[in-house]
Amino acid sequence: MNVTEPAHRILSNELRRRIAEGEYRGGLRLPTEAELAGRHDVSRQTVRRAFQDLVAEGIVYRVPGRGTFATESDGRYLRQLGSIEDLMNLSTDTTMEVVSALRRRVDVEAASRLRLETDLVDSVVFRRLHDGVPFVLTTVWLPEHIARHVRDAPELADGAASAHTIIGLLEPHLESPITEAAQSITVAAASAEVAAATGCEPGHPMLRVDRLYSDAQGRAAELAVSYFLPEHYTYRVTLRRGGH
Amino acid sequence: MNVTEPAHRILSNELRRRIAEGEYRGGLRLPTEAELAGRHDVSRQTVRRAFQDLVAEGIVYRVPGRGTFATESDGRYLRQLGSIEDLMNLSTDTTMEVVSALRRRVDVEAASRLRLETDLVDSVVFRRLHDGVPFVLTTVWLPEHIARHVRDAPELADGAASAHTIIGLLEPHLESPITEAAQSITVAAASAEVAAATGCEPGHPMLRVDRLYSDAQGRAAELAVSYFLPEHYTYRVTLRRGGH
DNA sequence: CGTTATTTGTGCGTATGTATT
DNA sequence: AAATACATACGCACAAATAAC
Numbered sequence: 001m002n003v004t005e006p007a008h009r010i011l012s013n014e015l016r017r018r019i020a021e022g023e024y025r026g027g028l029r030l031p032t033e034a035e036l037a038g039r040h041d042v043s044r045q046t047v048r049r050a051f052q053d054l055v056a057e058g059i060v061y062r063v064p065g066r067g068t069f070a071t072e073s074d075g076r077y078l079r080q081l082g083s084i085e086d087l088m089n090l091s092t093d094t095t096m097e098v099v100s101a102l103r104r105r106v107d108v109e110a111a112s113r114l115r116l117e118t119d120l121v122d123s124v125v126f127r128r129l130h131d132g133v134p135f136v137l138t139t140v141w142l143p144e145h146i147a148r149h150v151r152d153a154p155e156l157a158d159g160a161a162s163a164h165t166i167i168g169l170l171e172p173h174l175e176s177p178i179t180e181a182a183q184s185i186t187v188a189a190a191s192a193e194v195a196a197a198t199g200c201e202p203g204h205p206m207l208r209v210d211r212l213y214s215d216a217q218g219r220a221a222e223l224a225v226s227y228f229l230p231e232h233y234t235y236r237v238t239l240r241r242g243g244h
Numbered sequence: 245m246n247v248t249e250p251a252h253r254i255l256s257n258e259l260r261r262r263i264a265e266g267e268y269r270g271g272l273r274l275p276t277e278a279e280l281a282g283r284h285d286v287s288r289q290t291v292r293r294a295f296q297d298l299v300a301e302g303i304v305y306r307v308p309g310r311g312t313f314a315t316e317s318d319g320r321y322l323r324q325l326g327s328i329e330d331l332m333n334l335s336t337d338t339t340m341e342v343v344s345a346l347r348r349r350v351d352v353e354a355a356s357r358l359r360l361e362t363d364l365v366d367s368v369v370f371r372r373l374h375d376g377v378p379f380v381l382t383t384v385w386l387p388e389h390i391a392r393h394v395r396d397a398p399e400l401a402d403g404a405a406s407a408h409t410i411i412g413l414l415e416p417h418l419e420s421p422i423t424e425a426a427q428s429i430t431v432a433a434a435s436a437e438v439a440a441a442t443g444c445e446p447g448h449p450m451l452r453v454d455r456l457y458s459d460a461q462g463r464a465a466e467l468a469v470s471y472f473l474p475e476h477y478t479y480r481v482t483l484r485r486g487g488h
Numbered sequence: 489c490g491t492t493a494t495t496t497g498t499g500c501g502t503a504t505g506t507a508t509t
Numbered sequence: 510a511a512a513t514a515c516a517t518a519c520g521c522a523c524a525a526a527t528a529a530c
Contacts, residue, residue, distance in 0.1 A: 006497080006498060006499085007498075007499070008498080008499085026356070027356040032513080032514060032515085033514075033515070034513090034514080042499080042500085043499065043500045043501070044500090044501095045499070045500065045501080046498085046499060046500080048515085048516090049498085049499090051515095052296060052300075056300035058426065061359070062514090062515065062516090063359075063507080063508080063514090063515080064506065064507045064508070064514065064515040064516065065506080065507040065508030065509070065513070065514055065515065066507080066508060066509080066513095066514070066515085067508095067513095067514065067515080068514090068515085182480070183480065184478045184479065184480045185429055185451070185478065185479040185480075186451060186474045186477075186478045186479065187431050187449045187450070187451050187474035188474075189449075205431045205433075205449030206431065207429070207430060207431050230430045230431035230432075233430075234428045234429065234430045235428065235429040235430065236426070236427065236428045236429070237427050237429075250516080250517060250518085251517080251518075252517080252518085276494080276495060276496085277495075277496070278494090278495080286518080286519085287518060287519045287520070288519090288520090289517095289518070289519065289520080290517085290518060290519080292496085292497090293517085293518085295496095306495090306496065306497090307495090307496075307526080307527080308495065308496040308497060308525060308526045308527070309494070309495055309496065309525075309526035309527030309528070310494095310495070310496080310526080310527060310528080311494090311495065311496080311527095312495090312496085490530105491529100491530080492528100492529085492530080493527100493528085493529080493530100494526100494527080494528080494529095495525100495526085495527080495528100496524100496525085496526080496527100497523100497524075497525075497526095498522100498523085498524075498525095499521100499522090499523090499524100500520100500521085500522085501519105501520085501521085502518100502519085502520085503517100503518085503519085503520105504516100504517080504518085504519105505515105505516075505517075505518100506514100506515085506516075506517100507513100507514085507515080507516095508512100508513080508514080508515100509511100509512085509513075509514100
């Protein structure tokens with residue numbers, strides 16, 4: 001894998017961390033480009049490159065003549081999930097840890113939500129960590145004809161840890177690419193399993209996100225139900241109109 | 245008033261247009277950095293800057309040694325999800341009931357999130373009902389220069405009930421239309437005020453949605469914080485990509 | 489199987505413009 | 510008016526991945 005992280009990435013990671021820790025809360029200005037360049041012994045261009053990523057992620061905004069500021073966000077883990085690619089790229093800064101390996105099960109409710117004829121589905125349970133801290137437990141259900149492509153994937157074995165997403169693992173094997181993800185977001189109490197995986201008390205209010213991925217023909221390909229710890233995670237989405 | 249567009253933006257706009265027209269469909273490679281630099285008589289760095297935006301938007305992906313390709317072998321990208329229109333049309337089957345009329349206040353946090361110079365903002369608090377049942381309490385903050393257009397609107401007086409949205413009331417008065425709504429969604433306990441307005445116990449877990457509306461120039465126009473009763477409301481959004 | 493050309497990635501330096509304080 | 514801070518743009522060098530030979 002990667003041996004040396006680029007300098008601009010090292011810097012953007014550090015800034016991301018500091019912002020997440022709340023160091024620049026309350027409208028506090030971030031260090032200037034010149035300051036960061038001097039302190040980290042890199043060029044101003046490299047600092048700018050790091051800031052460009054942070055701006056694209058929406059975690060800072062910049063004002064000529066004034067400086068750079070963190071967007072207000074309670075210091076939670078902030079992730080822009082405004083496109084299907086965003087969902088797939090969740091892997092770039094989080095780790096997936098399999099709690100219960102992918103295997104066939106009978107699940108009437110999941111099968112019905114996937115609009116299947118049978119009650120047979122494959123499911124896998126995993127949690128995701130950011131900076132070593134678990135923040136979400138997800139259960140994924142797959143129709144049999146899709147699950148068979150990844151049933152032997154080492155990434156989905158018990159206890160496996162990797163930087164993947166299910167949808168990213170699936171995509172190469174699908175005849176028809178995923179084009180739609182319908183999501184519903186609500187609040188639900190943590191079950192014993194959710195509590196154990198995310199380190200909170202049973203009954204703790206969680207952000208519950210249900211996603212149904214479908215292909216261009218409208219066939220359901222994956223159902224995912226996630227319980228996010230609200231203390232460590234905020235769901236973000238940007239709506240646009242007028243062609244962008 | 246208007247300044248000349250930066251070279252990298254002119255280039256990225258042209259590429260966006262061409263990609264949307266399907267010129268690079270079917271895995272066709274886009275021109276190389278060197279080609280574009282020569283053809284447009286700009287430096288390679290400027291071409292790279294243009295590509296960085298397209299990559300951040302998820303419109304293209306790049307592979308070292310191979311080239312740049314449009315995402316979606318099959319067409320243009322639709323980053324459109326739930327729409328701002330959906331938010332504005334919330335009024336069709338719900339009623340807005342003003343709890344606390346629009347008036348000027350000092351609010352450091354809201355002003356900072358609206359990126360204002362002063363601490364002076366206008367705010368209004370209202371709840372929304374569906375079939376006579378309250379399901380959400382919303383506080384809206386407006387910059388002074390925007391609030392003055394609606395300060396005397398009867399819809400925002402104390403106790404007023406109507407089938408409107410704030411953004412719908414504002415839109416006709418704005419120089420520049422709202423084009424973006426950045427939302428963060430999390431869980432929060434009901435305050436006494438929220439509990440009273442929605443008929444639940446204080447401390448009850450609520451779905452908290454923060455929306456920051458901005459115009460095409462990126463200027464913040466409205467900040468709204470809503471507390472939804474999860475028993476009566478689920479947030480839905482659909483992400484799509486790839487037309488036809 | 490290595491060599492070479494192509495193409496993108498990283499990093500630095502410099503200069504100039506524009507917005508804010 | 511001057512200093513500060515971000516924005517744009519060009520140039521160069523070298524690294525790394527890929528593909529063609």
